[in-house]
Amino acid sequence: MKKLIYAAVGILAVALLLWVGAQHFAHDQDAATGTDKSNRVLNLYNWGDYIDPTLITKFEKQTGYKVNYETFDSNEAMYTKVKQGGTSYDLTVPSDYMIQKMKKAKLLLPIDHSKLTTYKNINPRFLNQPFDRGNKYSVPYFWGTLGIVYNDKFIKASQVQHWDDLWKPEFKDDLMLIDSARDVLGFTLISQGKSVNDTNTADLQAAKGKLDALMPNVKAIVADEIKMYMVQEEAPLAVTYSGEASEMLTQNKHLHYVVPTEGSNLWFDNLVIPKTAKHLKAAYAFINFINEPKNAAQNAEYIGYSTPNTPAEALLPKAIRDDKQFYPAESTMKHLQVYQDLGQTKTEEYNDLFLEFKMTNR
Known part of the structure; x- marks a missing residue:
């Protein structure tokens, strides 16, 4: 009986050694072919x-x-x-x-x-x-693009086709802005015929001055919450990104998105x-x-x-x-501008001006 047990143990030991060897071989093969599961x-x-x-x-x-x-x-x-x-x-x-x-x-x-x-x-x-x-x-x-979202229950399409329209007195306390120095200063620069990559301090100061004049129309400056606020009709007007706008439009049929033909950011x-x-x-x-x-x-x-x-x-x-809100016509596409890295100094200048705009006008 003991001999049978010893024989069985021996067979199991050999089998175990063979199995371990096979695993090592398979691992080596996987490593050689770049298919190591790890x-x-x-x-x-x-x-x-x-x-x-x-x-x-x-x-x-x-x-x-x-x-x-x-x-x-x-x-x-x-x-x-x-x-x-x-x-x-x-x-x-x-x-x-x-x-x-x-x-x-x-x-x-x-x-x-x-x-x-x-x-x-x-x-x-x-x-x-x-x-x-x-x-x-x-x-x-x-x-995508940066553009204007409006609610047709309160605003007609003809009222908001251009960036300058945001400054209209009738939009007092109606506007929500995305909380982004580059974007807000960017569309203001475009409205003044400048580049979104402008690094001229005088131009940036002029844009800040024009932004100050927009503040009476600004209801809030927010981040991701802008989607919820617009869908729930907390405001009739907003500036945001095309992807955010797309989500809003699917949740509220009265919302529409406009990319001003004079130009915007192409991101x-x-x-x-x-x-x-x-x-x-x-x-x-x-x-x-x-x-x-x-x-x-x-x-x-x-x-x-x-x-x-x-x-x-x-x-x-x-x-x-075929939706021109999100796949704009060539006449609009050719006026879109891509952001470039402005370097640390100028980026900080944009941020500082935007912070002044937010802090000194509330």
Whole structure:
């Protein structure tokens, strides 16, 4: 009986050794082919609610990568965390001027275009922008504009077609502004025939003076709450981003969005690879996945922002792709301006002027 037991133990020991060896061999094979399961991860750092969550699930099932998803609420917060380097993100989604700043700080890896299988789907109009010539460091994700939202129960469309209309006396205490120095000073500069990237101190002071004259019309200067306030009709008029406006319009049929024909901001959010990224295969897999036409169209319909993906735009419902509020006519597009990184000194000057506007006029 003991001999049988010893024999059984021996067989089990041999089997165990063989199994362990097989596992080591499989691990070595996975490592050699880059398929080590511990490396099948994508660390994605994105704005809040800025992707259809079902697409993350689809990506995981389709590729086998596990997505670790974190969010930020401002370009500056994202920049600080990436610069600190505590977490190795594989992809993040900065806006135009911030891409320029991250490039200067050497926080980004160059994009290997030979690994992009769906890059051809991007509309050339949205490539080769001043903040990243040749798209050496970024791939467009979404784009949009800054504009005016109005409620037709209180305001006629003819009353708010231009930035200067916001200064009309009849809009006293009617206007909500997005809490952003760059945007508020930007549309004021445009109303004076200047650039949104103006760095002339005299021009900025003149814009601040004109802004002071707008204050009687300003009901509040707010951030994300602007959506709720407009949907609930707390104010009849607002200045905000096209994506925010899209969400408002779906919740209140009396709201409309206008991009003044004299010009506005054309903004971009692009995918970039931080220099500390550890899962490059996953990063490229995701860029290619999200730019497949069906996926890009699904994402655009979910988010409400404008897609830079030409075949994806064609897949959108006609009511969306023909909506000039969010896909403006060429006559408007040619007057849109893209923000550039102004450098720390001028950025602080914009912020200081905006703070003075908020503090001294309440």
